[in-house]
Amino acid sequence: MVKEQWAAAIDSVGSHTLANVCAGIRYRGVVAACGLAQGMEFPGSVAPFILRGVTLAGIDSVTRPRADRLEAWSRLASDLDLALLPLISREVGLSEVIDIAPQLIAGQIRGRVVVDTGR
Numbered sequence: 001m002v003k004e005q006w007a008a009a010i011d012s013v014g015s016h017t018l019a020n021v022c023a024g025i026r027y028r029g030v031v032a033a034c035g036l037a038q039g040m041e042f043p044g045s046v047a048p049f050i051l052r053g054v055t056l057a058g059i060d061s062v063t064r065p066r067a068d069r070l071e072a073w074s075r076l077a078s079d080l081d082l083a084l085l086p087l088i089s090r091e092v093g094l095s096e097v098i099d100i101a102p103q104l105i106a107g108q109i110r111g112r113v114v115v116d117t118g119r
Helices: 015-023 047-051 066-079 082-088 094-105
Strands: 006-011 025-033 055-058 089-093 112-116
Touching: 006 015, 015 025, 015 047, 082 089, 089 094, 094 112
Parallel strands: 006 025, 025 055, 089 112
Antiparallel strands: none
């Protein structure tokens, strides 16, 4: 375990990233896991779950009924403040990918980078 840093987190990567996130969750915090990009293994400890009461919730976004997915997208459309998106994401053109790749590899990019293949 590491120092308690977050009350909750959403992990879309899995594997080592998910294990590290779980290790830094505060007492009785929650982690929602919704991706496996880094892998399906969980190289972590059970300590956060037992000693801090951390909950790991798996989010099934693939086989959810269509009605559930429509409700989720509707909630995002009504509840999400679109003005805040630039704080957690940025859009680049396909021609810019080579320029930002070194920043990504060096861990200097925070949030999402969306690549617009039309630019």
